[in-house]
Amino acid sequence: MITSIHNDRLKELRRLLRRRDGRFVAEGEDLLAAADAAGWEPLERYAAAGSALPGTEVEPELLARVSSLGSGTRALAVYRERWASAAAGPRCVALWGVRDPGNVGTVLRSALAFGAGSVALGPGTADPYGPKAVRASMGALFAVPVVRVEGLDELPGERIALVARAGEPLRGPVAHATLVVGAEREGLPDEVVAGCDRTAHIPIASESLNAAMAASISLYELSRNP
Amino acid sequence: MITSIHNDRLKELRRLLRRRDGRFVAEGEDLLAAADAAGWEPLERYAAAGSALPGTEVEPELLARVSSLGSGTRALAVYRERWASAAAGPRCVALWGVRDPGNVGTVLRSALAFGAGSVALGPGTADPYGPKAVRASMGALFAVPVVRVEGLDELPGERIALVARAGEPLRGPVAHATLVVGAEREGLPDEVVAGCDRTAHIPIASESLNAAMAASISLYELSRNP
Numbered sequence: 001m002i003t004s005i006h007n008d009r010l011k012e013l014r015r016l017l018r019r020r021d022g023r024f025v026a027e028g029e030d031l032l033a034a035a036d037a038a039g040w041e042p043l044e045r046y047a048a049a050g051s052a053l054p055g056t057e058v059e060p061e062l063l064a065r066v067s068s069l070g071s072g073t074r075a076l077a078v079y080r081e082r083w084a085s086a087a088a089g090p091r092c093v094a095l096w097g098v099r100d101p102g103n104v105g106t107v108l109r110s111a112l113a114f115g116a117g118s119v120a121l122g123p124g125t126a127d128p129y130g131p132k133a134v135r136a137s138m139g140a141l142f143a144v145p146v147v148r149v150e151g152l153d154e155l156p157g158e159r160i161a162l163v164a165r166a167g168e169p170l171r172g173p174v175a176h177a178t179l180v181v182g183a184e185r186e187g188l189p190d191e192v193v194a195g196c197d198r199t200a201h202i203p204i205a206s207e208s209l210n211a212a213m214a215a216s217i218s219l220y221e222l223s224r225n226p
Numbered sequence: 227m228i229t230s231i232h233n234d235r236l237k238e239l240r241r242l243l244r245r246r247d248g249r250f251v252a253e254g255e256d257l258l259a260a261a262d263a264a265g266w267e268p269l270e271r272y273a274a275a276g277s278a279l280p281g282t283e284v285e286p287e288l289l290a291r292v293s294s295l296g297s298g299t300r301a302l303a304v305y306r307e308r309w310a311s312a313a314a315g316p317r318c319v320a321l322w323g324v325r326d327p328g329n330v331g332t333v334l335r336s337a338l339a340f341g342a343g344s345v346a347l348g349p350g351t352a353d354p355y356g357p358k359a360v361r362a363s364m365g366a367l368f369a370v371p372v373v374r375v376e377g378l379d380e381l382p383g384e385r386i387a388l389v390a391r392a393g394e395p396l397r398g399p400v401a402h403a404t405l406v407v408g409a410e411r412e413g414l415p416d417e418v419v420a421g422c423d424r425t426a427h428i429p430i431a432s433e434s435l436n437a438a439m440a441a442s443i444s445l446y447e448l449s450r451n452p
Contacts, residue, residue, distance in 0.1 A: 115431045143432075209336075213439070
């Protein structure tokens with residue numbers, strides 16, 4: 001049992017939560033259960049002493065101090081990052097310049113809910129293995145392949161640029177497509193829109209939706225039965 | 227110009243951010259612009275000295291210390307809460323036991339995007355005028371009527387209980403309806419489901435969507451052109 005905050009393994013955990021090295025930390029029983037269910041083997045696992053959870057026991061107060069969650073946590077594990085070698089379809093979401101890690105995590109969750117084959121992370125997009133993205137994904141990170149991409153030619157199927165107003169309203173079902181989604185304020189760069197096969201929008205009465213909401217509704221629409 | 231953190235008006239602002247009394251604080255130029263656009267008169271308005279924004283000038287460091295935003299803010303205003311006397315349709319969202327203020331704010335934003343007439347807040351639902359909800363609404367709070375309700379009989383149109391698995395897949399368009407949405411984990415209480423006119427779900431491949439996402443996709447579906 002670990003009883004000192006100066007323990008080398010705890011120090012390592014805290015370091016990993018700030019800056020990773022191909023490994024990342026997942027926190028909370030639900031996330032660890034999602035990892036187990038998806039067949040991810042933890043490199044290390046820690047549990048609050050007395051919790052009966054599997055892992056190296058740690059005094060609960062120490063685990064709470066290591067945790068990046070406000071409310072502390074009773075279980076933590078370290079995993080090796082997995083990156084897909086290519087963006088998989090038949091439906092894919094590509095994020096371009098989406099810097100908010102919470103949005104990236106939420107998109108992973110929606111990708112899992114609506115059956116996307118992968119989430120592609122274009123230039124300027126937040127790291128899906130950062131603590132906030134991992135948490136927002138609610139475990140979807142362990143089930144949906146992620147891949148870094150540099151150009152649109154790496155994306156499967158018809159490339160649909162999702163924009164605020166231009167193009168046609170998005171209509172599903174579409175069997176083979178990548179939805180290309182930009183950040184809420186900036187939208188997609190002109191050259192990215194121009195490089196896509198077509199442009200579409202979600203019809204809304206207000207100014208904008210956030211990137212995660214727009215991506216989620218679009219995925220829903222693409223997979224919707226007619 | 228306010229130059230002391232001990233200034234009475236600043237103290238009052240900090241107190242209002244913690245506990246309100248029929249008034250609430252909105253932070254950030256975008257939110258204040260949304261309030262102006264919707265015709266809300268601030269009771270008081272504060273701006274960082276040198277910013278050329280309207281309002282009582284405050285030293286920028288002091289304004290940042292008062293702000294509930296991590297990054298500080300250049301503009302703040304105090305408004306009187308507005309509560310609708312009844313839940314308006316033709317389409318309405320009713321939240322039941324949704325304790326997360328970020329979800330409440332996001333639902334307000336989606337309600338505005340997809341033309342809901344009001345958002346009804348049932349028992350155990352977070353306050354839409356709390357700082358997190360106000361921020362997550364991105365100004366939608368100033369445009370969508372909110373109302374506290376105690377029972378389902380206060381809701382307009384057909385009452386549709388949104389659940390994880392039961393009932394039919396939700397299909398739009400539906401002209402007159404209230405979507406009744408529960409918290410992500412707990413879902414809706416049995417008696418609330420039983421009291422609705424019907425039950426519907428969003429078809430998903432994974433375990434769950436969060437309340438805000440489920441409400442947003444449902445509103446989209448209800449207002450979708452066939």
